[in-house]
Amino acid sequence: MSADRQEPIEISERDLRSMTADLDEMHRSTLPVMKEALAEWAELHHELRSGVARVSPSRRGFLMGAGVALGGLALAACGSSSKSSTPAAASTSTPTSGTPTTGSGKLTGDLAVVALAASLENLAVQTYAGGISAATAGKLGTVPPAVVTFAQTAKSHHTQHAAAWNAVLAGANKPAVTGVDTTVKTAVVDPAFAKVKDVGGLAKLALQLENVAAATYLEAISVVSAPAGIKTAATIEPVELQHAAILFFVLGQYPVPDAFTKMDDARPLTDSIG
Amino acid sequence: MSVDRTGVDERAMGRLIEESHDRHRDAMRASRASLEELVEVGREATIGRDENDARASERQSLLAHGIGGGRALAAAGLGGALLALMARPAFADQTTDVQMLQTATSIEIVAIATYDAALKLPFMGSLPKVVQTFATTTKQQHTEHMQAFSAAVRALGGKAQTAPDPVLLGVVNKAKPGLTGPGALVELAITLEMGAAETYVAFVTTLSDKNARNTTASIMGVEAQHVAVLNAVKALVAAGHPEYLTLPPPLATLPAAAGSAGFPDSFYPYDAARPADEGAVK
Numbered sequence: 001m002s003a004d005r006q007e008p009i010e011i012s013e014r015d016l017r018s019m020t021a022d023l024d025e026m027h028r029s030t031l032p033v034m035k036e037a038l039a040e041w042a043e044l045h046h047e048l049r050s051g052v053a054r055v056s057p058s059r060r061g062f063l064m065g066a067g068v069a070l071g072g073l074a075l076a077a078c079g080s081s082s083k084s085s086t087p088a089a090a091s092t093s094t095p096t097s098g099t100p101t102t103g104s105g106k107l108t109g110d111l112a113v114v115a116l117a118a119s120l121e122n123l124a125v126q127t128y129a130g131g132i133s134a135a136t137a138g139k140l141g142t143v144p145p146a147v148v149t150f151a152q153t154a155k156s157h158h159t160q161h162a163a164a165w166n167a168v169l170a171g172a173n174k175p176a177v178t179g180v181d182t183t184v185k186t187a188v189v190d191p192a193f194a195k196v197k198d199v200g201g202l203a204k205l206a207l208q209l210e211n212v213a214a215a216t217y218l219e220a221i222s223v224v225s226a227p228a229g230i231k232t233a234a235t236i237e238p239v240e241l242q243h244a245a246i247l248f249f250v251l252g253q254y255p256v257p258d259a260f261t262k263m264d265d266a267r268p269l270t271d272s273i274g
Numbered sequence: 275m276s277v278d279r280t281g282v283d284e285r286a287m288g289r290l291i292e293e294s295h296d297r298h299r300d301a302m303r304a305s306r307a308s309l310e311e312l313v314e315v316g317r318e319a320t321i322g323r324d325e326n327d328a329r330a331s332e333r334q335s336l337l338a339h340g341i342g343g344g345r346a347l348a349a350a351g352l353g354g355a356l357l358a359l360m361a362r363p364a365f366a367d368q369t370t371d372v373q374m375l376q377t378a379t380s381i382e383i384v385a386i387a388t389y390d391a392a393l394k395l396p397f398m399g400s401l402p403k404v405v406q407t408f409a410t411t412t413k414q415q416h417t418e419h420m421q422a423f424s425a426a427v428r429a430l431g432g433k434a435q436t437a438p439d440p441v442l443l444g445v446v447n448k449a450k451p452g453l454t455g456p457g458a459l460v461e462l463a464i465t466l467e468m469g470a471a472e473t474y475v476a477f478v479t480t481l482s483d484k485n486a487r488n489t490t491a492s493i494m495g496v497e498a499q500h501v502a503v504l505n506a507v508k509a510l511v512a513a514g515h516p517e518y519l520t521l522p523p524p525l526a527t528l529p530a531a532a533g534s535a536g537f538p539d540s541f542y543p544y545d546a547a548r549p550a551d552e553g554a555v556k
Contacts, residue, residue: 144525149533157540164541199525214495221478221491231479234491235541238471238498242537245499246506252522254407256499259415260422260492 107174110229112269113220114168117233118177119273120213121162126180127189127209128155131202141198147250154206154243161236168232183271184212200251207247208265214240215265222263237261371486372432373554374477375423378490380439380553381470382420387438388446388466389413392459401456402519405507412500419493426489432555439553442469456511464504469548471497476547502536509535 107115128151135143135151166176192205217237221230245255389409392398398406424434449462474494481487509532510518518524518532 142526144528145530146525146528146533149530151533153534153537157537160540218491218495222484222488227479230487234475234478234494235544237491238475238495238542239537239540241495241499242502245502246533246536249503249506249521249523250525254411254521255503256408256412256415256496259418259496261495262492 110224110226111169111172111174113224114165114229115177115273116181116267116269116271117213117216117220117236118162118165118169119179119181119271120184120209120216120267121158121165122177123180123185123189124158124206124209124213125155125162126185127193127205128158130193131196131206134196134202140196140202143199147199147203150246150250151202151206154210157239157243161239164232164236168229177273179274181267181271182274184209184267203247203250207244207251210240210244210247212265212267213237214244214261215263216267218261219263219266370550371481371483372427372430373551374481375427375430375486375490376432376435376555377439377548377550377553378470378474378477378493379420379423379427379435380437381442381466381473381548382416382423383436384438384442384446385416385466385470386413386420388462389416391450392453392463395453395459397455402516404519404521405456405516408503408507415496415500419496422489422493426486430483430486435553435555437553439548441548441552442466456516457508460504460508460511464501464508467497467500467504469546470494471501471542472544473547475542475544477550480550498542505538506532506536 106112131140132148132151132155134140135148162177169176188208189205192201192208196202196205214237217233217240220233221237224230224233241261248255248257389412393406393409393413398409427434445465446462449458449465452458453462471494474490474497478487478491478494481490507519509529510516513529513532515529518528
């Protein structure tokens with residue numbers, strides 16, 4: 001990455017080592033928590049395999065995509081499972097089923113939410129990787145060291161989140177989701193990324209993706225039936241929002257703009273995955 | 275990206291705060307909608323016994339497999355009360371929810387009082403404007419959280435909690451004499467915000483009432499964002515560069531480590547969650 005290595009780093013190496021050691025220690029301390037949640041998922045997989053036994057009205061709403069506002073994404077519509085490169089006309093209520101398509105077939109119930117979550121994480125990983133590659137190629141101008149660290153760390157987090165969701169699928173004897181949410185990629189990420197010329201542009205795009213992921217998890221907490229699924233979403237959603245807070249700061253905006261997080265940008269299960 | 279090394283543009287900050295307030299109002303509307311649903315659920319609770327029984331079964335499963343990080347909580351001596359509460363019969367579930375919401379209220383009361391006191395500390399005026407703004411705005415956000423939790427308690431038929439969480443209050447009182455500079459103050463704020471965020475993550479996984487869970491979930495991420503900002507502030511203060519705390523920040527001169535100092539965990543922990551009944555009305 002072509003961060004300006006000539007810029008003096010105004011922190012001692014000792015401080016840096018200390019902070020990095022602290023980070024590693026904190027990171028390691030969270031892994032057992034995730035492993036515990038995943039173990040619960042594995043125990044519950046026999047329930048998940050058959051989808052959801054009891055479906056609440058709000059859950060049906062989520063599955064059908066009803067009432068899902070696409071807000072900040074400015075995603076005109078992506079109601080169908082079309083992989084067209086052009087977003088369809090505006091609509092927030094056209095989805096017809098709660099069965100996202102993956103490379104391995106259709107999933108239902110909680111597992112459909114898990115697949116959507118994995119695809120959004122994969123998209124975030126792909127986008128951050130693209131940003132890092134663009135920076136390395138010198139396409140974003142001078143990239144400050146702090147931004148380099150942010151992008152690498154956020155990408156690592158999203159990789160781990162995707163792995164966590166895929167572990168859930170593995171526990172239910174389903175193939176991993178290796179694709180991305182192509183609905184968001186086609187309608188939002190690709191056009192926006194083509195216009196990114198500096199760190200600010202990349203930060204804006206990353207902020208959109210972080211907010212979409214957080215909103216989707218917030219909605220998932222509301223509709224997923226398996227307690228371990230709620231726990232998994234609950235331990236990831238705050239991390240995406242922390243990424244968002246720092247991105248707001250990078251963009252010169254107030255870092256905690258809302259007293260309550262919203263579901264407006266949550267993705268429906270009708271998004272295509274590929 | 276422009277770099278402002280002289281401090282915060284007051285007009286820009288004013289606009290940002292106004293935008294922030296607009297968003298608060300929007301979010302409050304969403305939260306009120308959730309609370310209205312909560313009231314509806316509260317009314318239906320007595321006839322929704324079948325649903326409660328099913329949920330109780332799930333909660334018994336949670337009890338068997340660990341709650342809110344079960345083993346970690348128990349090992350830390352903080353989970354015993356929660357485990358005991360969860361072992362109660364299904365009919366007591368609503369009470370457990372109310373206790374968690376009362377505890378959440380009491381945590382918010384401590385946070386509000388602490389930020390209020392922080393704003394009156396003699397050195398506060400010398401801190402970067404953005405830090406002062408953060409303290410003021412965060413106090414307001416905690417006030418809204420407290421109101422939301424209080425409304426949720428009322429909606430479920432519980433008694434309003436007006437007292438602070440006794441354990442966290444003890445933490446604040448113990449820290450008070452040492453609050454002579456920004457470092458100690460930021461450490462205390464991180465402790466409180468982490469306590470709130472981790473507690474709400476744990477509560478989200480255990481609340482039986484869907485709307486109580488949604489309300490709590492809509493707040494936990496905001497507390498985590500407070501933690502992220504405070505972690506970043508801590509890193510810059512520790513590096514001897516509080517002057518970098520501006521909007522926009524001087525990106526080019528920020529230490530590399532500042533880029534990840536805000537979010538040390540890839541999965542949000544909850545082993546420091548407060549027990550469900552710690553702040554419950556006795």
